[in-house]
Amino acid sequence: MRASGGFHGRRIQKTGGSTFIVSLPKSWVVGRGLGSGDVLYFRPAADGSLSVYPEEGGVVEGVRRVVPVSNEMESEHLVRRLIAEYIAGASLLEIRTPGRMSARTRDVIRGFTQRMIGPEILEETAESVVLQDVVGANPLPLPSVIRRMHQMVRAMQSDAMAAFRAGDPSIARDVIERDWEVDRLHWFLEKQVMSALRDVRLLLSLELTLPECSMYLLVSRVLERIADHAVRIAETVTILEKERTPPEIVTELERMSQQAAQALTDALDSLDRRDVEKANSVLDSAERLQKDRSAVLRKVTTKSGRLAVGLAYVLESLERSAFYAGDLAEIAINHAVEAPKAPERALARSAPAPAAAAALRPKGPVTG
Secondary structure, three states: EEEEEOOEEEEEEEOOEEEEEEOOHHHHHHHHHOOOOOOOOEEOOOOOOOOEEOOOOOOOOOOOOEEEOOOOOOOOHHHHHHHHHHOOOEEEEEEEEEOHHHHOHHHHHHHEEEEEOOOOEEEEEOOOEEEEEEEOOOOOOOOHHHHHHHHHHHHHHHHHHHHHHHOHHHHHHHHHHHHHHHHHHHHHHHHHHHHHHHHHHHHHHHHOOOHHHHHHHHHHHHHHHHHHHHHHHHHHHHHHOOOOOOHHHHHHHHHHHHHHHHHHHHHHHHHOOOOHEEEEEEHHHHHHHHHHHHHHHHHHOOOOOHHHHHHHHHHHHHHHHHHHHEEEHHHHHHHHHHHOOOOOOOOOOOOOOHHHHHHHHHOOOOOO
């Protein structure tokens, strides 16, 4: 036996005419309560590795976690803590206060469950609320999650510019509220990836390699940031109020918006197809948009007051959205070098299974 870096090495031996055998580390066998005659299951992975299981079955569910909080905790701080626990992948989450839980704390917890994919209230007592992850270890295809996020971000970009163009606060509010839908998909994908890193069986059920999981997590983060910039554009409606934007500047900003949105679609398509040439064209487009931004900025600086401020916000967000599309293009190039051949699954074309589609749909209005 050889051991290096915490890994046990075993030499392959041949018995009979065509059977190869390898011995198992005693500590692994004993630690799992196995012995002579027990059955092991093997599963090959796409990267050439072989996983060994002491018994056939699904992914092991997480244990119950108790989260101590106080009624005096800021609502935002409580939400952040719950998000962190959610991403950590606990299947049962008990939120407990030292004494009777206040109505405000319960409202925050209920609002959290309505906004996230999976958590539902299982039981309540005077001092605690127990949440159960009903999605659990049944993974949704990560390409389908990315595809849904892209659809939502594109719609937010389009509606944000419509709100800006018309000065319509109702459209702007709708864009701002939909940002939570993108966030919840990002957190769900992050939870899936973190769970896959902890349990190789979940990784295999996702039919992805570790580099692919990392890549989808990066893509999700970029899409979430582009959605934030769509929100920022929508928020300029409040800043501008009754100010009228010169038509020539509106036309320029509309063109830049369409260019940024197309860059996003092309970036994801280049990632899906491992198309380095298209990815490079996205990066070139982002550079051209930066030059256009300089020309529009000169016109914006001739304005004054809230008009100049609002237009500057829109201009900066359009530029940042294009640059984020460029980030996706760079990810696509790196991914193409690692795995040149396009896979069967597609970011822009595949549809999730019915159960997955149900989980991706919004949960409805938030009351917490």
